[in-house]
Amino acid sequence: MRAHSFCTTLTLPLLLFALSCGGEGTADGSGGSSGETGGSTSSGGQTAAGGGDGTGGAASGGATAGGHCSPGFTTPGWSVYPEPIDNCAEPPNWISAQEASFRDLSLTGPGFPGSVGPGQTYAFSADLASGGGRYEVYGASEKCAATAGALELLDSVEIGVGEIACFQVAPVSGTYEHLLWVWYGAGNQQDTTFCSEGTCPGR
Numbered sequence: 001m002r003a004h005s006f007c008t009t010l011t012l013p014l015l016l017f018a019l020s021c022g023g024e025g026t027a028d029g030s031g032g033s034s035g036e037t038g039g040s041t042s043s044g045g046q047t048a049a050g051g052g053d054g055t056g057g058a059a060s061g062g063a064t065a066g067g068h069c070s071p072g073f074t075t076p077g078w079s080v081y082p083e084p085i086d087n088c089a090e091p092p093n094w095i096s097a098q099e100a101s102f103r104d105l106s107l108t109g110p111g112f113p114g115s116v117g118p119g120q121t122y123a124f125s126a127d128l129a130s131g132g133g134r135y136e137v138y139g140a141s142e143k144c145a146a147t148a149g150a151l152e153l154l155d156s157v158e159i160g161v162g163e164i165a166c167f168q169v170a171p172v173s174g175t176y177e178h179l180l181w182v183w184y185g186a187g188n189q190q191d192t193t194f195c196s197e198g199t200c201p202g203r
Helices: 001-065
Strands: 073-075 085-088 101-106 122-127 133-140 152-159 166-168 178-183 192-196
Touching: 133 166, 152 166
Parallel strands: none
Antiparallel strands: 073 192, 085 101, 101 178, 122 166, 122 192, 133 152, 133 178
């Protein structure tokens, strides 16, 4: 009887100890799971990449930095196609190692000077909502420089991300009714300003 009583006395505490250890183990498992969820929440910290809005802020800031030409009139980018601006094929005799796209700006329509030649200045500008790049303007004797090709380089502009591209042309060797606008970068043309006898900011 005494031995049986001694065993019972030992067994009960051991059983309680084992049960309490098992309970802690389960709690740890849940905690690990919470830790994983917490990990995902931290990826929600990628919302800080919503600080990319800050980048957008920089882009908007850049867009104002370039500035449109003046004095002139501004119109939404979608409204200038296919007149006075139109898309073009690559002109004849075009040589460039860089891929480019081409547009024609006609100076002959209402509100435009008809042509620009030596002693005259013409300017236009556009918010291209682009990642930046180089853009050029050439004088042309016909739409898209289709026969004679680009005749005279009149302006070349390098812009940064989101900046406005402003072109100011003052021909030296010819008089042109068309301007060939060459894009070496992609963009989404938005507000566009045309300035007869106008100038670009700081030029």
